[in-house]
Amino acid sequence: MKIPDALTGAIRQAQSVLLVAHVSPDGDALGSSLALARALRGMGKSVSILDKDAVPRIYRFLPGWEAVSAELPDVSGGEPDALVLLDCGELERTGFKSLPGRVKLVVDHHLTERSYGDVRWVLPTVSSTGEMVYNLIRALGAEIDAKTALCLYTAIFTDTGGFRYSSSTPSSFRAAADLVELGVKPWSITENVYESISPARMRLMGMAINGIRFHDDVAVIVVTHDMYRETGTTDEDTENFANLARSIQGVEVAVFIRQTGPESFKVSMRSKGRVNVAAIAETIRGGGHHNAAGGKMDGTLAEVEERIVVALKNARRDSQS
């Protein structure tokens, strides 16, 4: 992995570094930030980590998560020498209007057209920002202890869907091999990320599965306010429900309808690949990618379900004609 000299040079020179990842941080955003912070501190630098949103519960096993701040650091004594945007390539994704830093660096694996930053290291074919940060730390010659390895592994593991998505490349597997050698216990990360379902969330899941409805090869899974009340859950407990419905044999598109108000709903769509759900999301105040998109709809649940199913049918008829 070729790393720009300007990037390693700027980081080496900086005494104070501010790391910032995107809003709604995921395992890659947090794992990359925490790993780079540990490595840079090991090099004697002063490092702050900033994220607009709180660390989700399931990532609070990552060493150092408590130090992730939602508040811009006090820069009355001067800007940090370097700002590093991690797992995002533009200011908007950080949720801040501006960020301090004498030199502004970007380390990201998302494809963006933006030009924010003095040095941009953006590799859209790499599995995760975590894999890039792993190579960056090695290039800097910094130490990777077991805690840093844990953060990097979690970043790669979660962004490849636990080595299940097509982003599971040879180099991501080789990085995982190295990190396990450095002390990572794969099962403990699995346990934290995938095997810590609360009993209430499990009840909600059972209830939602029982209510799945099929319209040809479209599966609709629904969560209402009544279901939250009955199980003692919140919308944070619905992660992966759309994927669950998509995992059914013969299902091409899964639609997850989640109540947000008396007659308002969030709609998430997951496609197995043959249907472009982003096009439909645009018609319901939303957006996304070919295989994963969503938006908002108003009306009764029955109305919303019928409209989205009809929209999916029409979109496919149009694309076939």
Place this chain on the structure above:
Amino acid sequence: MKIPDALTGAIRQAQSVLLVAHVSPDGDALGSSLALARALRGMGKSVSILDKDAVPRIYRFLPGWEAVSAELPDVSGGEPDALVLLDCGELERTGFKSLPGRVKLVVDHHLTERSYGDVRWVLPTVSSTGEMVYNLIRALGAEIDAKTALCLYTAIFTDTGGFRYSSSTPSSFRAAADLVELGVKPWSITENVYESISPARMRLMGMAINGIRFHDDVAVIVVTHDMYRETGTTDEDTENFANLARSIQGVEVAVFIRQTGPESFKVSMRSKGRVNVAAIAETIRGGGHHNAAGGKMDGTLAEVEERIVVALKNARRDSQS
């Protein structure tokens, strides 16, 4: 990975080879058998694959699965030059009383005390028999095409729980990296193994989740004949139900009780590590490992559930005293 010369020598010399894996074949048993068969055929050998039980539906994407036979081959013209037991180390696990083969070889990663076979290559610290077969094929200098790679990857992938269990070692990740380079598409295997849940199985899952009962940190999940009837499922649709219950926060042991007759049940236990369920399995006509074991119990469902929960409590009280 050191491979016994006697093993590679015996395989090289054999013109006809019989491969046999264990009853209730899993992804490792089937992937290893099909991969080794392809590689040996590529070397010009005549190969048969034998398994007492049918290939489960979810593994019918593996190239060549149709050729797995449940019937002993006709040996009126002479025994095969070599018999290779794969993913098992003793005759009993194959379900056959005797097996033909001038030389009898064992390739397995399970710890057994048995001494069946002329050459035994048994490595209990390796992730999977698939990883051993990968190294064996390379040592033999045979070709690994994309189809062979797919079989090997599936073997490693399924036996490590999709690279989630502690058996996910550096060498298993490096083997995966090599196999992806040889043409494996990780997502397509995920889709086949984990994202092809039948609608009926999904209904059974929802029903079983709704019925989960908690006894302190023991979760009990049940499937009855009535539930099979109501959903149109069979016991083949209950795979992973025990793991599902174990994935609940705060659960140390999951017990999966599955009806097999009017008053008879199969009981599977999954531990997160703190409780040795193998010891309890021995008291109910069963066996297994520290974290995964099972057996059989008779009585009404309520009786069976109470007895197993009490047995778990007693075993833990004893181990603490």
